[in-house]
Each structure stands twice: as C-alpha cells, then as structure tokens.
Amino acid sequence: MDFKNFELIYKENRHEIKDKQAIESKLKEIIGENNVSTKDIDILAYTKDTTLLAFNWVIEGKIAGLPDFITWPETVDQISEILKLANKEKIPVIPFAEGSGVVGGAIPIHGGIIVDMKKFNKILDINDKNLTVTAQTGINGMNLERYLNAKGYTAGHIPQSLYISSLGGWIAHRAAGQFSTKYGKIEDIVLGMEIILPQGEIINFKTIPRASTGPQLDKLFIGAEGTLGIVTKATLKIWPYPEKRALISYAFPTIENSFEAISQILRVQIYPGVIRIYDQFETERHFPDVEQAKDKVMVIFVCEGNSKLVDLEESITREKCENNLGVECGEHPVEHWFETRFRVTETSMLPTYKIVFDTLEVASLWENAPVIYHSVLESMDKVKGNLIITAHVSHFYPNGVGIYFSFGGVPPKEKSDLEFYQECWDTTIKAVLDAGGSIAHHHGIGINRSHWMEDEWGKSMKVMRDIKNLLDPNNILNPGKIYVNTWKRGEN
Amino acid sequence: MGVFETLKKYKWMVPLIEKADRITKSTLLKNFRLKKKNFYPEGEYKADIDNLIKCMLCPNMCRFDCGILQASQSETMSPGYKARIGYYLSIGKIDPTKEENKDFIDLMYKCTNEESCKVWCPFDFSVVSLLETVRDDLNDKGLMPDYCKQQIDKLNKTNTIEDYNIYETYKEKGIDNIETDGNDEVYYYIGCEMMKFPEVVKANIEILKKAGIKFSTNLKKRVCCGGPAFNIRDFETGKKFAGKNKELIKETGAKIVVSDCPGCVLTLTDRYNKAGIDIEVKVVHIVEYINHLISNDKLKFEKEIPEEFKKITIHDPCLISRNLNDTTSIREILNKISGLKIVEPIYNKEYVHCCGWSGTVHWADKEIAIREAYNRVKELKETGANVFLTACPLCELGLGYGIEENEKDKYKILDISELLMKLI
Secondary structure (H helix, E strand, O other): OOOOHHHEEOOOOOOOOHHHHHHHHHHHHHHHHHHHHHHHHHHHOOOOOOOHHHHHHHOOOOOOOOOOOEEEOHHHHHHHHHHHHHHOOOOEEEEEEEOOOOOOOOOOOOEEEEEOOOOOOOOOEOOOOOOOOEEOOOOEHHHHHHHHHHOEEEEOOOOOOHHEEEEHHHHHHHOOOOOOHHHOOHHHEEEEEEEEEEOOOEEEEEEOOOOOOOOOHHHHHOOOOOOOOOOEEEEEEOOEEEOOOEEEEEEOOOHHHHHHHHHHHHHHOOOOOEEEEHHHHHHHOOOOOOHOOOOOEEEEEEEEHHHHHHHHHHHHHHHHHHHHEEEEEEEEOHHHHHHHHHOHHHHHHHHOOEEEEEEEEEEEHHHHHHHHHHHHHHHHHHOOOEEEEEEEEEEEEOEEEEEEEEEEEEOOOOHHHHHHHHHHHHHHHHHHOOOOOOOOOOOOOOOHHHHHHHHHOOHHHHHHHHHEEEEEEEEEEEOOOOOOOOOOOOOO | OOOHHHHOOHHHHHHHHHOOOOHHHHHHHHHHHOOOHHHHOOOOOOHHHHHHHHHOOOOOOOOOOOOHHHOOOOHHHHHHHHHHHHHHHHHHHOOOOOHHHHHHHHHOOOOOOHHHHHOOOOOOHHHHHHHHHHHHHHHHHOOOOHHHHHHHHHHHOOOOOOOOOOOHHHHOOOOOOOOOOOOOEEEOOOOOHHHHHHHHHHHHHHHHOEEEOOOOOHHOOOOOOOHHHHOOOOHHHHHHHHHHHHHHHHHHHHHHEEEEHHHHHHHHHHHHHHOOOOOEEEEEHHHHHHHHHHHHOOOOOOOOHHHHHHHEEEOOOOHHHHHHHOHHHHHHHHHHOOOOOOOOOOOOHHHHHOOOOOHHHHHHOOOHHHHHHHHHHOOOOOOOEEEEEEOOOOHHHEEEEEEOHHHHOEEEOOOEHHHHOOOO
C-alpha cells in the first residue's frame, strides 16, 4: 500500500532513519521476529489516538502521524533494550497501549518506534489485607475493574474512557475518573510503580501508603505522558465493592446556585462518589424529558459505600441542595446517566457532516469557576464557524472544580479543520488563563496544549525542561509533547 | 440508532444552530446534503457503509471484550480498525485488487463471530455483520481468499467441512444410524463438527432413546448445514446446502429438528431465513430440548454423579448464549443434579469469552485462534474446576487447542450430554 494515498498531518521534523532494515533486525534480535512489524497494515493501525479531530481525519483518509516500527515487548528487559537501541540510533520511541488519549499524546508525530504495551496485561496480585492490586500497565481499564468487581473490590477509577483506556495511560496522563470526588484521582490511587527510564534503566518505587523520604520523585512520572519513562507495573489502592448506592438529582436556577450547594457539601467533608453539573444547554441535551429541570441546571449525585454512611451523606447532600434553591428530580436522571455514560455516539455521527468538535477540561478554584464558565462561553461564541459551546462540571474538591467545555462547528472556508480546531482550543484556553484557571484538569498536555505550558508553569517550565534533558538527553521518549510548541500559537 | 432517535438526540442543538451566522448555517446544510457524495463509494456495492462508518469512528467501546484483540494484543485487530479497513477497501482508498494489499483483505476474515462486541455497541450491531458485507463485495470482485475457497471446495466435494464425508465414518465410530420412516417426532441433526466427538453423539442418541422419543439420524443422506459457506458469504453454495437440508428434513416428517451444534441451529434458522429459505419446522439446540424432556419428566437422573465430575465449570458456547440467547437451559439442567458443584467463571452467560473456533479466523489465522482458546482455558482454570462443561463441538475443538499438552490429563472438556449419560 502506498501511504502517499493518505495525507499526513504531522509531517514536519520527521526523524529520517537511514537503514530501516538494520534497525528492524536489531529490534527483532531484542524481542523476537513476531513482536516487530513494519507491515503497512500494522503501521496504519498506530497512526492516531482518540483525539476527536482524528475521527474527521479517518473519514477523510488522512493520518495524524506515521510510525516506522511497531513493537510488542513482553518483558521489562526488552523495553530497556529497545530504549538503549533508540538512544544509540537517536530514534523516537512512543509508548502506546489503548490509544485513548484525546490530546495527541500517543501520536508518533516524528515517526519512530511504537512500543505497544498491550502484552503487559497481567493482574499480578490482589492483597486484601493491604487493600491493593498490582498489575502490569498495559491492561485495559475495564478488564482490570471488572476483574476486581468479580473479586468483590473496586479501584474507584472509572473514567468515561474505562472501556478503551489502560492503566498505563491513566498514569501517563494523570487521569481522573467519574467517581473521583470520593476515590481520588490516579495520583491518589497509585501507591507504587516500576518504571523504565529513557536510557533503559529500570527503577522501582516501593508500595507504601505514605513516606517522608525526601521529595516524592514517583509523582514526577504521573502525568509525564511517557516522556520521562515507561511505567510497566503499578500498585493501586482498592476498596470493597460498595454495599449501597444513593441516586440523587436536583435542578438549580443557575450554575452559581449549583456551585454554592456543592461547595457547602464538600466543606463539611461529604464526598459523594459522583457529582455532575450540567449547564442549561447540556441539561436540555441529556434530560429533555425532566420537567422540573426545564431551563435549569441539572446536578446528579451518587453516594456510595457503607450503608449508614451513605444514608448520612444523602441526607446532608439533600439539605444543602434544598438550601440553595435546588428542586428534587428523583433517581431517573442518575439512572439515565448510568445507562448512557459509556454509549458514545457523537464521534460516529458528527465527522460525516464535517463538524469539528471536541471536549476539553480545565481546573479552577471555586472563586474563579463562574467567571471561567461565562468567559469561555462568551469567547467561543465569537469564533467564526463555531455553533455550540456547552459545559458540564464533573470533578470537585473542597477548594475548586474541573470544568468540561464541549464545542462543535464547521470550519469557515478560509480555514482547514485543524486550523479551526486549534482556534477553538486556543480561545478556550486563553479565556481560562485570563480568568485565573489551569489549562488542563485530567486529559493531559500532549500536542494540543504544549504551546501553553509556559503560561501555565512560568519559570518552572525551565526546571521541567532541565529534568527532561537530564533523564532523556537524546530526547527519544515521546518527543513533540509537553515541552515544545508543536502547535504555533497565534499563527493558525 | 434510527432516524427518529437520531433527530431526538440532536434536537437540543437546534436553538444553538439557529443563532449561527448565515454562512456557517449554509456550510452546515451543504455538509448534510453532501454526506453521501463526500464519503460513500460510487457505483454498486454491498458493503454496509453507514455502519462501517459508525464503527470506524467510534472510540472502539467494545475493544476490551474483543477476543481476537485480547488474543493478538495488537491494535491492528481492534474492532474499529477492522471497520476502518473495510471502509477503505470499499471506497478504494486501499485497492483490494493489488497483491500488496492482501493483508487488508485477510483482516476482514479475522473474527470469531462471537459477537461480544454487540453487547457493548452503542449502535447494537456486531462488527462481523459489517465485515461480512465487505466480504460480499470482495467475493463479487473474485477476491475470496484461498483459505475460504478451500472450504467451499471441500463442501462441494464431500458435502461436509472435511476432506472426506465425515458422516460416512459413523460405523467405525460406533454411531447408530437410525433411518427415517417419514414419520419422526424428532430429527436429530448431527453437526459435521460433532462427528469428531462420537461419544457425544452416542450419548445424545441414548438420551433420546431413554426419553422414548421417536427420532432418526439419517446419516447416509446427511450433508453439512452450509454454515461455513454463509460465513464466507458464498450464498450460491449456502443455498444449495439449504435446499438439500430442507428436503432431507421434510423426508423425516419431524415437527422439530434437534441439533447438537449451535452453529447448525443458527444456520438452519437465521441464516436460511436471511437467504429466503424457510425449512418450516422448529429447530432447537439439544440442550434446550433435553431441558424440556427433564421438565416433562421424560428423563430422570437415577445414578449418583461420579466423584471426578462433582465439581465443574461451564463454558457457555457464545453461539448459544449470544446468538440463540439461551443461558438458562444448561443451568436449569445442571441445577437438578444432586451433588454437583458448579463454579462459574468470571466471564459467563452473555458475557462469555469465545473458545476461538467460531467464524473464519481459524482459517485466516490459526495462531490467533489458538491464543484466544488459550485465554479462555486460562479463565476456566481459574475457577479451580478440572471439568469444563460445554455444549458445542466447536468449543470442544477450540478449548482442546487451549489446553497445554502437559495438562491434557488434568483437565477434561465434557459435553453436557456425556455427563447426563452417566446419570440416567
């Protein structure tokens, strides 16, 4: 097959490999004949992640990035050897597992070697006494969670991407699940890790509930998006499967009322597993049949765990909602959410109409949250071609929130789909920064946000780059992400 | 999702779109109008483009439960990617006539038909149902892979899926051939794959005799149901076998056809119907029929269960649990056996993982099929039971491949009829 038949999106600064056959032979020596491929059918399979714009590219016959080799290592030593070879030959290495990232983190924009982690899919140990599970990081999230469920546990990490993401991907992108208000985000859940550094050295962070042993170096790798090392094994917290669930929903006159109610709930240390605020547009979208929620802001809650605690949490949650003008809407909206939360259909429909769309999540302290919400909506309204901007809020802390914005539109004639997409992203992020928010809550940086990192981190970004250079002097691990401006701000 | 549901789902967008400027609205309307022109193939085709597009643009929500993906651990085998390649082959983005693109054609056959994807699909289809429509176009272009042609050749030469007519081996296998007198109550329809397991066939014959059923097997006239031809989408061959079977069944006068192979049941019913052929009698799998016999006191368990079979696990054949939607018959029967301990595997009933031996993958890529079998056996071993009870000859074959050579004495794959024979 001729890849020239497919337009390549990220084609600049591709790493040219002089003797591909020699590299292929060396890779085969390391991991065996059957664990390396340069076949077209395999190469094409690894040209994208789940960045939503990539779905438009798929139907238009475009590919995001083009790798040179696909590898499926089975041991940490094999990964270590691949990295040593890549350093010697200065070839990019891109860790890949389920490819569910939505910011381009796993797109091989400079070509190179894909290290597919899928064969690292074993659950190694469940420890009831310590309440931990140890697993290899290529394991699919749903396959980990449903195995735990069958044994009477949950890890409590249930992102919408559960069916299509991996443990390694969660760690790489510093993920957060739908039940995170109770169980925490991935950085709260991971207790220990095995990591292979860019030059092939294998290091371990032992499993411990907490330690005072100097700076917590392990945290550096949670959210590093495969740029500082490849995480091969992790130990997570687990919990007994909840014995009771309370499903609660209230409709509020304004988003500010809903913020206030939830802030008051968390202030007294009530942590419902799930809290989700839908702005008026999203309330109409998801709950058109709920009369009490017409033109209002729907909020759903799931309290779960020990029966007595759930009863108490439910009672306080209801009290705070009613104190803030909430109108009770029953269990049905929450049941509807449970039924539909993994039934994603938009990606299958919108690209066929050349609609460019996406969701992006940002973080904010309580005091800035209403400003961020309104200013993003206002700014996005001005983007030519944009049709839709809505929001929901799905991650909460006593101190603030994570807000999700969804946009969709058709690029105007003078812009490509990528240029329009970049404009929508940049407009949102600029509005968030101007209002005092953070540019990403739990999807990570990847390609889409790397050019905003200086604004987000300020001078600390230099320290981050120094660390990257120290660990990965040849810049072979997942280049083009986090530390460099792959997208050029303002030029598109 | 139907048109009405789609419109309802996107109704909330209308006020937002109404606010848009004239040029944006007009671009959007144009995109709606030109959807087919922009993205559908020209000329005549059989590929289900609508659903191939939906599948390839889905974030692959079924991927975690795709047995082939789990066996291969390669993105290349993911369901959404298969749909994407099916789409590219259909629109000519990848030219199927070029020898260098043979791998892409082969991918259209690397599926077990297990349909676990359908359980999770937001659009309620199985990926194989889409791939089959791509196979239709490939067949029309004369691009059927050689390993499929070989199966069709066997069917045409021997009337079965073997190099020889496997039904003719009944004597040497000690299987009783019961000829019809044209007035049967039941026609026991033995699958050609089940002829590889004569002990199961003999057990079924004894069970039907014990229950006092008037039945025949008519082995001298038997031919394959044609299932493999329907999988390959050679409808001409499939219909030829359907015609032969219709005649054969009619000859017996039976009001009900009972088969030991769920693949045969599915072919005689669903696949024949879709090909426009109605055999006009009820067709059931033998597990359902035996459950009916037990419930009507026609069969009784009179003997104690042997020690070695007291603890078993169930491997639900996916063709029974997901295609025939029956996960209760086998359990209702087993729950009536005193002294039997059933240890369910984690993935069971409609969530069962396939043995690897259904569909076309074991022809297209036997190594992956064996790895899928190995994965399933691993799950069954985790139950702690050494007896794997099933009710499908393909599962017996697949699970057999999944057990390591040095463990063949430790684990036993047993058809439910073989167990029942020891008790009645």
